[in-house]
Amino acid sequence: MRFSHLLAGGLCLMAATPALAQEETTPPPPVTVTGSVGLVSDYRFRGVSQSDRNLAVQGGVTIAHESGLYIGTWGSNLAGWGTFGGANMELDLIAGYKLPVGGGTLDVGATWYMYPSGFDNTDFIEPYVKLSGTLGPASLTAGVAYAPKQEALGAWSSTGAIAANVDYDNGIGYDNPGDKNDNLYLWGDAAAAIPNTGLTAKAHIGYSNGNKGLGPFATSVAPTGEYFDWLIGADYAIKGTPLTLGVAYTDTDISKADSAYLQPSFSKGQDGAGTIAGATVVFSLTAAF
Template sequence: MKYLSLAAASLAALVAVPAAAQETAPPKAVTVTGSVGIVSDYRFRGVSQSDRQLAVQGGLTIAHESGLYIGTWGSNLAGWGTFGGANMELDLIAGYKLPVGGGTLDIGATWYMYPGGFDNTDFIEPYAKLSGTLGPVGLTAGVAYAPKQEALGAWYANGTAAANGVYTNPGDKNDNLYVWGDISSAVPNTGLTLKAHLGYSKGNDGLGPFATSVAPTGEYADWLLGADYAIAGTPLTVGVAYTDTDISKRESAYLQPSFSKGQDGTGTIAGATVLASLTAAF
């Protein structure tokens, strides 16, 4: 409620400033942006992290005019305890953006951590993204490489061992490479934006400590097709998307005992699904 009061006061002050003054106001050296939202399923590179259940998510970014930025992003996870602690993912992000040709190069790193959980489930992943436009179409190509770390190792010979907490190769370390491409295009005068994503993971070929994993089957592709609708006059955006992976049912069986609700081995967390979301930006 405190934020809402501050926002309302800021808006009132802005309206009171003459238009000419607004047009000549210098750009801010530091900007703060963020969002909060709810999604029908938290999918990380095509694999559910919330056991196909609702997730509440939010993020905040502080950017300097030089191109430097820091940020954080968080989401709840499946509540069966594999990650330990609060069953929450909290990402710490830092990077630098610079203009390249007609686009933007974004270089940084993400530290994935699980508050109150186990230290060896945390890992760092540097990344680089190049984005630009081609007519009305926005394009992004990215690569993320996580060097060898325990969180990315294959500590279990099978998913049942993970569910029972029996390590077969404790201390194993592995790396992971993820490359992806995104494309989006706004439909004029509608508030609608169409989007698509294609990603490829290779490296982390098993479940790490406490059954954590980035690419649990070692190599797979994920993709998404969707649309976002910005509700005019509000900070709200409604989204719907279809997502899937090429992880086979046999490969998925390795994941189920540890990634499914209650570790009961039912359902699938890597198959096709339709996602729905509601996000508020500020």
């Protein structure tokens, strides 16, 4: 149907006068579908590796209505610290509403973080509000995400050593089982295209405030309770293709001393032999559609 409509429209334009051709425009569709698939050298969530500093395959789809309503989903493989169970996969379900405000856009929505076939009490919901706009050549975004009290965010184990000795099958061994907590995340993003290069410079800073400990099955959204994360990098759009190459330097202010109490869960391979919150360079290859 859409192809036939465009073909007929094209034939009409060929027969039209130049003035009429300039006046006619194709209205945007009421519903748009966009998405991407990609490969990253390390899946960093708010500065902390979720893939044990290894490769991750990621992808997502968003369906948006002209009214501003949208729904979407995004997924990635997981590894490293924490015990999610099931497929060791993160699957996010997203819904929200965008509306123009001044010269920018206000985006209000929520993300449901889930782990297919995994443990139910590691799932949690996180509402968010984002305000985006432009300043000169730069695109700017400021956001706040607040997850209300939930078991997934609780400090069930105060140390990694306690979490490492929990009997997950029977749900015993925690020093504070069933605890519920909330989590706050504030962030700002900036991006600016470099003319005639295909390059876009990008930067990010975020602040996390949540439970100081580990939740059920040794998971945590805010390791050490309170920390900053940041990123600086660039993306290169390969001309004539839907591909984008990315490189970014990312880090947190979580020191080895700050994270020591989380050992061995807060470490590479859960063996106490390293940190997954230290500085690193992340490479990515993404295809948009």
